[in-house]
Amino acid sequence: MTIRKAVIPCAGLGTRFLPFTKVMPKELVPLLDKPLIHHAIDEAIASDIDEIVLVTSPEKEALRRYFEELPKGLEGRSTDNPDLAFAGEYSSWGGTISFVEQREPNGLGHAVLMAEEAIGLEPFAVLLPDDLILSTSPTLKVMVELFEVYKSGLIAVEKVSWEKVGNYGIIDPEPVDEKVYRVNGVVEKPVEAQAPSDLAIVGRYIMPPEIFRFLEKTRPGARGEIQLTDGIGLMLEQFSVFAYRFDGIRHDIGNPIGLFGASLALADRRQIYMDVLNSFLDEFSAKRGMSS
Secondary structure, eight states, X not given: OOOOEEEEEOOOOOGGGTTGGXXXXXXXXXXXXXXXXXXXXXXXXXXXXXXXXXXXXXXXXXXXXXXXXXXXXXXTOOTTSGGGHHHHHHHTOOXXXXXXXXXXXXXXXXXXXXXXXXXXXXOEEEEXXXXXXXXXXXXXXXXXHHHHHHOSEEEEEEEOOGGGGGGSEEEEEEEEETTXXXXXXXXXXXXXXXXXXXXXXXXXXXXXXXXXXXXXXXXXXXXXXXXXXXXXXXXXXXXXXXEEEOSSEEEETTSHHHHHHHHHHHHTTOHHHHHHHHHHHHHHHHHHHHHO
């Protein structure tokens, strides 16, 4: 089966963006000319997804309003303007966005479980909007193509420094092809001495529908939350899962420093922003020179 549906969890508290997130969902924080959530939507569209399920909380009604009002805001506007091109792609997409609620922030695994009815009995993608991956080809699109080969669950991984393995879910890998590994186990936030590798799970997944019954069996872990990594660990007892070490650079845009770095990286891809940035830096340097 092809991957037609994607789940994007958006119910988190956004504590790293306080106090902004007291009044506005973190997913609507702008990254250059569009909010964080729209970058995830763009990747889903570019990966031929035609049904997107946003898992939100009751306090995030603004997310629903954003996607309801966006097409109206485009009426009569030319999408030849590069600053509107992303919105034009969305308005001509033809797919659907639906919403389900996670009433309490009980972990990523629980958020995915809330989408079970909307997904049904077919494999699906999961995108975490906190992870922006800049690459030549969308990471999720490559994973959709790999699913056609392996017909199994897939997770995206990247190499991290050994000092940081305790911040991630880490896989026990067995190489099977260039940049593809069979996952023999997963460990959530291990201490360095117990980490099976330096390959960390990041926010792109393709899961079979069976993951839901394993998430139902998953016991709460750290902080009393149900983790997707733990559910995948249970699923490994009966199903194969593979990992793809993606090309490109990942930016953690779920915090202000990561967002700043991602903004510069995206600006570097668009000349209009680089012209403004270089002009600003020249002016800033001149003012610092005058004050020293």
